[in-house]
Amino acid sequence: MLGADNPLLALARSGRNRTHPLLALLVALMAVFVGQLFAAIVLALLSPADPVWRQLTTLIVGFVPIALLVWAWVAAYEGRGFATLGFTRHRAAAKAARGALTGLAAFGAVTLLLAALGYVVREDRPQGWAAAGTALLVLVGWILQSSTEEILARGFVLPVVGAQWGAPAGVAASALLFAALHLLNPDVTPLSVVNLVLVGVLLGLYALYDGALWGVCLWHAVWNWAQGSLFGFPVSGQPTGTLAVLDLRETGPDAVTGGMFGPEGGVATTLVLLLGVAVIAVAARRRPASPPAPPA
DSSP states (O other): OOSTTOHHHHHHTSSSSOOOHHHHHHHHHHHHHHHHHHHHHHHHHHOOSSHHHHHHHHHHHTTHHHHHHHHHHIIIIIOOOGGGGTOOSTTHHHHHHHHHHHHHHHHHHHHHHHHHTTOEEEOOOGGGGGGHHHHHHHHHHHHHHHHHHHIIIIIIIHHHHHHHHOHHHHHHHHHHHHHHTTTTSTTOOHHHHHHHHHHHHHHHHHHHHHTSSHHHHHHHHHHHHIIIIISOOOBTTBOOSSOOSSOEEEOSOHHHHOGGGOGGGSHHHHHHHHHHHHHHHHHHHHSOOOOOOOOO
16 A cells, blocks of 8 residues: 555656655645635625525635646646546546545544533534535535545645655655645644644545545545534534534533534544544555556
8 A cells, every 4th residue: 555556656657747745745835825815806706695605605616726726737747637636437436435435434433422422412403404405515515625635635745745755755745734724724723733634644545545536535525524514513613604414512521522623623533533544554454465456
């Protein structure tokens, strides 16, 4: 999984030019800056009044331009196609489905742990189940938002750095970048930063395990969707502003529940993420060696 012949790293070596690892980090930061500036202008002009459409617009307009800018760099400078960012055809549907299911299971485990400790309560909102249709609609936005972050961190930075400095360096660089991009989120705490780094490590290893991005994109999307649209928690410190299917609220100590940042800032999430890293490490160790899948 961490070898130089990993399919995801091979994709980063397939272009006519290679981006230097330090330049890759700069390109990623510039893509975020320009993309967010564009989004701020568009959102100021649109600003939908309906909370559902406002959330969808924010998730799409606020992130898709970043993915397009990364793709533009890879195409123009490196001479690579979009598929080389990790979207190869080999078992794409199976990898995406597994990512969605494990993302739901992972955040479900966080919620079950908090519930077992007595640290969540159900809000009295009978219209919550009526939000099921809205939640499914918002899932489209979460997929685009999360896929953008994965293209940036695990589709571009990790393979570019990993192809030249080794897979562990790629995982570390992408995880630290991922955490750094959330430092200005509301109510961020030291533990939430640790968990964001852990999420980055987990998804970095997952991307290398799959040799593609389908799984991590759907894992990330469903993890975020379950937090905000299914259970009603803040997502990385930001309330969704829309009704959730199961509208829950944390009641226990902030160190465990995450407080205002949401469960991603608590020890319950730390434990689940560490378990996830261990599961991927064991699975990679037990998987028999096989030749890498064709790049596209």
